[in-house]
Amino acid sequence: MNEIAPTAVNTGIVRPAGWRGFVADWSSDQRTFKNVSWGKAMMWIFLLSDTFIFGTFLISYMTVRMSTVVPWPNPSEVFALEIGGHHLPLILIAIMTFVLISSSGTMAMAVNFGYRRDRKKTAILMLVTAVLGATFVGMQAFEWSKLIAEGVRPWGNPWGAEQFGSSFFMITGFHGTHVTIGVIFLIIVARKVWRGDFDEGRRGFFTSRKGRYEIVEITGLYWHFVDLVWVFIFALFYLW
Amino acid sequence: MAQAAAHADAQQHPIRLYLVVWVWLFILSACSYLVDYFGLVGYLRWSLILFFMMLKAGLIVAVFMHMAWERLALAYAILAPPLALLVFVGIMVLESNYTLFTRLAYFVVGS
Numbered sequence: 001m002n003e004i005a006p007t008a009v010n011t012g013i014v015r016p017a018g019w020r021g022f023v024a025d026w027s028s029d030q031r032t033f034k035n036v037s038w039g040k041a042m043m044w045i046f047l048l049s050d051t052f053i054f055g056t057f058l059i060s061y062m063t064v065r066m067s068t069v070v071p072w073p074n075p076s077e078v079f080a081l082e083i084g085g086h087h088l089p090l091i092l093i094a095i096m097t098f099v100l101i102s103s104s105g106t107m108a109m110a111v112n113f114g115y116r117r118d119r120k121k122t123a124i125l126m127l128v129t130a131v132l133g134a135t136f137v138g139m140q141a142f143e144w145s146k147l148i149a150e151g152v153r154p155w156g157n158p159w160g161a162e163q164f165g166s167s168f169f170m171i172t173g174f175h176g177t178h179v180t181i182g183v184i185f186l187i188i189v190a191r192k193v194w195r196g197d198f199d200e201g202r203r204g205f206f207t208s209r210k211g212r213y214e215i216v217e218i219t220g221l222y223w224h225f226v227d228l229v230w231v232f233i234f235a236l237f238y239l240w
Numbered sequence: 241m242a243q244a245a246a247h248a249d250a251q252q253h254p255i256r257l258y259l260v261v262w263v264w265l266f267i268l269s270a271c272s273y274l275v276d277y278f279g280l281v282g283y284l285r286w287s288l289i290l291f292f293m294m295l296k297a298g299l300i301v302a303v304f305m306h307m308a309w310e311r312l313a314l315a316y317a318i319l320a321p322p323l324a325l326l327v328f329v330g331i332m333v334l335e336s337n338y339t340l341f342t343r344l345a346y347f348v349v350g351s
Contacts, residue, residue, distance in 0.1 A: 025313035
């Protein structure tokens with residue numbers, strides 16, 4: 001009987017839209033987020049808190065870059081690579097960006113197939129997303145090793161302001177950690193989808209609750225957020 | 241019953257929409273890479289970078305994360321608080337200018 005969480009949706013009621021709906025939702029009793037399950041609302045609130053974490057990282061980077069009297073190393077040159085005799089500025093970062101955007105695309109499609117109850121396509125698309133995410137982390141590991149070999153440290157580097165290294169390792173390190181956690185999360189959920197847990201109502205090992213396909217969308221929210229953070233890092237750290 | 245309820249809040253959109261957004265994200269990323277490749281500088285560079293960044297972020301949040309179809313109660317609860325970060329940016333710009341001024345005035349050899 002109690003197959004869905006008690007906070008699940010009440011479908012029969014027509015709610016006002018727009019600003020009237022906004023006021024009605026926030027001034028009503030019980031719940032503010034009317035047609036959103038607790039799982040999705042909590043993921044959004046977690047992502048909001050994560051926004052502040054990355055926001056403060058980027059602001060601290062801005063602060064050290066604006067206040068240093070030593071010239072900032074030119075990211076276009078620092079992250080350039082020689083490929084086939086051509087000197088390409090920032091090429092690795094560009095490839096990483098395309099890989100991460102592609103993973104967001106496959107994730108969005110996985111969410112869509114999840115709601116259509118297409119187990120196989122959902123699981124395969126989630127695994128493709130995980131592979132692309134792992135590729136991203138691999139390229140980041142390559143980038144870190146290259147910079148470390150060239151003498152970049154959190155306390156100094158050969159090209160200019162010392163704060164470059166600490167900002168770089170802090171921001172990309174935290175982002176890479178998020179991607180890694182996302183890949184693990186994706187593989188776990190993809191396995192559940194593949195096995196048909198959400199069709200059979202199999203109970204989770206930790207919560208003993210039955211899951212729903214909505215977890216695919218919640219995982220997707222996290223994954224798109226990782227991509228979103230990269231958009232800001234790419235623009236503000238690498239291109240600025 | 242559970243199935244019906246689960247369907248009601250499900251986000252159902254045609255796959256085509258995601259593919260279109262995907263292509264646009266590729267185009268915008270390529271544009272911001274070209275800004276660096278052609279070595280644009282100054283206000284043109286910064287405004288283009290920020291413009292492409294905001295467009296990409298907007299597309300991801302609105303379509304991929306389905307915020308465009310959520311009720312305003314959730315959208316504003318999530319999208320309004322980060323605006324506080326802009327105030328923080330403003331404060332830290334003032335602070336960094338002051339730090340830079342004191343460093344130039346007292347710590348740079350020969351000044």
